[in-house]
Amino acid sequence: MEQFNSELAKLVGRKNLVIKNKDYTVIYNTSIHMLEDKNMLVYLEAIRNVELLSVLLGQQLKPKVKQFINLIANKYGESKTAVVAAVDKGLLALVRNSYSPALFAD
Numbered sequence: 001m002e003q004f005n006s007e008l009a010k011l012v013g014r015k016n017l018v019i020k021n022k023d024y025t026v027i028y029n030t031s032i033h034m035l036e037d038k039n040m041l042v043y044l045e046a047i048r049n050v051e052l053l054s055v056l057l058g059q060q061l062k063p064k065v066k067q068f069i070n071l072i073a074n075k076y077g078e079s080k081t082a083v084v085a086a087v088d089k090g091l092l093a094l095v096r097n098s099y100s101p102a103l104f105a106d
Contacts, residue, residue, distance in 0.1 A: 001034065001045040008052040019056055027053070028064050035071040040083060047072055047086045051093040058097045065098045 011017060031053070034046035050068050054061050061068075072094075075087045 001030075001042075001049060005045060005048050005052060008049070008056065012052055012055050017056075019060070021060055024053075024057070024060075032064075032067065032071065035068070035075075040078070040080065043075060044083065044086050047075070047090040051090045054093045054097040061094075061098045065094055069094060 027049075031046050031049050034042050034049070037043050037046070050072065054065075069091060072087055072090050075083055078084065078087075
C-alpha cells in the first residue's frame with residue numbers, strides 16, 4: 001500500500017491530469033478493510049490512500065465518502081498525535097474534494 005500511495009502521490013503532483021470514470025471497487029474495498037484493521041501503520045496508510053483518492057477522483061468518490069468518513073472518524077479515539085493528525089488531514093481532503101470543492105476554492 002505504501003508503494004501504491006507513492007504512485008498516487010506522483011499522480012496528484014501532475015498538472016492537467018484527467019482521471020476517467022471507471023470502477024474502482026477493488027481499491028475502495030481494500031481501503032475499507034485496511035481502515036478496519038487494528039494495526040496503526042495499516043490504517044494510517046489507508047487514511048493516506050483515501051486522502052489521495054479524494055484529490056484524484058473528487059466527485060467520483062462521492063458514493064463511498066460516507067463510509068470512509070465513518071471509518072476514519074472512528075480513529076479519533078486513538079491517543080497518538082500522528083493518528084489524530086492523519087485523521088484531520090484525511091477528513092478535510094474528503095470533504096474538500098468530494099462534497100463541495102467550490103466552497104474551498106483557493
